[in-house]
Amino acid sequence: MTSELYIPRKHQAEIEAGMARFSVLVCHRRFGKTVLSVNRLIRAARETKLPDWRGAYIAPLYKQAKTVVWDELKRYCGLGTDACDAKFNETELRADFANGARIRLFGAENPDSLRGxxxxxxxxxxxxxxxxxxxxxxxxxxxxDRLGWALFIGTPQGKNALWRIWESGRADPDWFTAMYRASETGIIDPDELKAASREMSPEEYEQEFECSFTAAIRGAYFGSLMGEADKEGRVTDVPADRTLPVHTAWDLGMSDSTAIWFVQARPGGRYAVVDYYEATGMGLDHYARVLDERGYKYGSHIAPHDIRVRELGTGKSRLEIARSLGIRFVIAPNIPVQDGINAVRALLPACWFDERRCAPGIEALRHYRRTFNERMGDFAAHPLHDWTSHAVDAFRYFAVGFRQPGTGPRPATADNDYHPFGRNR
Structure with missing residues (x-):
């Protein structure tokens, strides 16, 4: 039974028809997710066949629960009308229904208080x-104990609990997940959205109204571009075309990570980023086996310029070791990092990413950001070196090192007989 005061809008009705035991809703501001959620609790409390049914509404802070939800709960229970079948405890923010069911509001600031x-x-x-x-x-x-359900609602604020639950829910066929952006729902007047976009920073607008998990990353180099890839459906299932060569781009680490992107040049100037691999502390023989196990028909293998440096222990360069393993590298030009970042920015709008196989690399591209100077309260001109660096450096080498035939001079190669679309592995 739905409250007579609650008439679901189109998108709310869609959600109610699709929800599962565990559901995640990522919605823009003013979507109506709180009203939807309160009414789901009320309906479940009224319709339950279980004795002593217990429901909870958890906000980040207890004060928020009282400010945002308490009056809504009383309103949709019909307080002050003949239809109201609940009594309200103001001290405990609790609604007790005639059938023994109970809904109570909590804050998450003290998680241990929710135990037991x-x-x-x-x-x-x-x-x-x-x-x-x-x-x-x-x-x-x-x-x-009684196979209860959970509904998660929110607006993104970077990669945190909501994002983790959203990602795990999307990967589980038993969960229901839905995202509603303001540009798609039509709930908010277009003129109001235009006004908001003028008054808010691009990052704030993308986060609050377009449900971007990446826009809130301060100083992110590619956050908006990866957000566009998400919105345009370019982060999806991208199988490799077995008739086309797969080109790889490497960031070679010694004691730290080595990252490899697997990319196909497709007709029309598009790039299918079909795979990604990263490991730590492994020799080149390990990565040669990875290439073989992937089973692609390979084209160019692009490496950074320092692959020519000879190792003290062996007296050989990794370029020579790779060649002995059957990998012939193209050497990416040694250009300033910022120029390489600009090359990645130019390339990303033409890229389609395989969502599953490239997941770690995609997250690195989303999070790669400038160093923040706490003393000056501003961002420095150079990138922060962290877990994102290897994946992004490898992608940067592809952006500056790969050339399609007829688009200009090819990069310097390690082998004179190299052909950019030949199989050299």
Missing amino acids: MYLDGVVFDEVAQMPYRVWTEVIRPALS
């Missing part, structure tokens, strides 16, 4: 502002 209860239904609001362990350590076990 069982729950039949729970709503997490603004999950991005909560510790991830509230779900995994506290609430998920509380749902096990």
Whole structure:
């Protein structure tokens, strides 16, 4: 039974028809996700056949739950009308229904205070502002006794609890996931959206209204470009075309990571980024085996200029070792890092990424960012060296080192008999 005060809009009705035991909704501001969630709790409490049904609405802070949700809960229960079948405890922010069911509001600022209860239904609001362990350590076990359900709602704020739950939910066929952007729903007047876009920074607008998980990454070099790839459906299932060569681009580490991108040049100036691999502390023989195991028909293998440096232990360069393993490298031009970053920016709009096989590399491209100078309160001109660097450096070498036939001089090669589209592995 739906509250007479709640008439679902089109998108809310779609969600209600599709929800599963575990559901994740990533929605723009003013979508109506709080109203939808409150009414789902009320409906479940009224319609349950279980004795002593227990529902919870969890906000990041207890104060937020009281400010945002408490009045909505009373309103949609019909407080002050003959239809109201609940009594309200103002001290505990609790609604007790005539059939013994109960809905209570909580804050996530003290996760341990939520332990020790069982729950039949729970709503997490603004999950991005909560510790991830509230779900995994506290609430998920509380749902096990009676196979309770959970609904996660929120707007992105970078890669945090909401993103982790969103990604895991998308990978699980038993979960329901949905994303609603303001540019697609038509809920907010277009003139209001235009005004908001003028008054907010591009990153703030993309986060709040276009549901971008990457826009909130301060100083990100490629955040907006990867966000566009998401919106345009270019991060998806991209199988390799077995009739075309696969080109690889490497960032070669010694004690740290080696990263390899696998890319196909497709007709029309498009690039299919079909695979990615990264490992730490392995020799070139390991990566040669990786190439063989992938089974692609290879074209060019692009490496950084320092592959020519001879190692003290062997007196050989990694270029020579690779050649002995059957890998003939093209040497990417040694140009300033910023020029390489600009080359990546120019290349990304033409790229389609395989969402599953390239997942770690995609996340690195999204997070790669400038160093922040805390003392000056501003970003430096150079990138931060962290876990993202190897994947992005390898992609940068592809951007500056790969040339299609007829598009200009080919890069310097390690072998005079190299042909950019020949199989040299």
